[in-house]
Amino acid sequence: MNSRLSFSAAILLLLASCGSATRNNAADSVAVNDTALNVHADNGSSLDVRPLNGYFVKNTIQVNDSLTFWLIDNPATFDSLFGVAKTMNNKIDRPDFGTQVVVAATMPSTFYGTQIQLASATADDLTNNAEMHFVAAGQAEKNSYSITPLWMGSIPKTGRTNIKVYTGDQLTATLTTKE
Template identity: 70%
Template sequence: MHCKTYLLAACTLAAASCGNGAGNTTADSATADSDADTVMAAHADSGTSLDVQPLTGYFVKNNIQVSDSLTFWIIDNPATFDSLFGMAKTMNNKIDNPDFGTHVVVAATMPATFYGTEIQLASATSDDQNNAELHFVAPAGNGKSSSSATPLWLGSIPKTGKSTIKLYTGDHLTKTVNELE
């Protein structure tokens, strides 16, 4: 009888201790929100929001060697796009096809990593002179994986005669592309 009581008490304590750290408290949520706000607030919003449509279902082809920490491409035709990226089609996912007649594709990638790094668009703005600014961040995932992957972010922006497209790694200007028609 005492064994059953001790076993029940041990299981109850184990269940209670597992649940303690799992939920976010109000303080945790406020901290997480303020961290996200800090990332977004690092980029002064000097213009209007740019319409960016993320593209999913692609990977960087194996014959493409990326050497810089964050590499950007502006792609305005399907032949170049197809030479850089392959479709990652499964039974359940949807491949987003870019419309090169009305949009250009912005691609951000970096060398293969074992740390589950994801490239994220932090902000995208456009000013009254039709210039665009896109700020990217690339936080590493938790822990080292047994396999590497090449992080990739793809999105399309409207072809509206952008005078200049500036691509940033955080607040550091990494690449400027002029006169896209």
Template identity: 30%
Template structure:
């Protein structure tokens, strides 16, 4: 009886260890996309506005290339990449939206972001960050989280 209890206890502990190991998110490499701005006709709500963009038509509906010294901007390659973006309404305070990390947990891509506030400005600025990740066919949901690890928005990856 004692042997059976020991075996049963070890089995239960092993099962919890397996569940815990499966639940650990894996880091995902991402790359910032530079030199694009949010188009003026995009309506924003207060706080974080999040997008998962799967094709060039969606991307071009939201963003336009910014003028640079070389006027060279490279759009994402949607055949191999998925775009995630986070914006906030225009503000007269230096505001930076940062993607701290992107992780994969099962079939959920988790995007963790935060906002950093700076000095007051005499003009309005548009806080925006855009990043690409390698396209993964098994991603079913893309979820955005704030710095307190609270869900901001989740959407199907399609």
């Protein structure tokens, strides 16, 4: 008897929930089609960033600032700044400068294992601008060799005019693309 009562109660709850969902969906569709509503589109979206691996900053480049950013839109400039770090096991990601620009972040050489990471990247679809937030973390122990930390990624060429780059939450630079 208890199982029949429980089954009946479950059926009633199921019917009640389906019925109210149908009423809400009908009300929602009317509200969506109402042209008197002041609806604002979400102007922010994720920026499509493709990390590039297998490169190093050439020894002829002196990095003096704590975090230096570059925006590179052609292969000649790219090749003048970065060398290929090819090994037997790694894959070199070559950017397509016809459809992409490269954003690079680097720091002065250090004896502490430091990595630069992209924390977030967003695009403002209304203004066609972008924001990229970077963080850098180093190890406490000193190595016997120095490295020049480098992060590099490509983003689509979409006519973005300004790319604001941040170190954490502090604006470090605004990179301007050529149109």
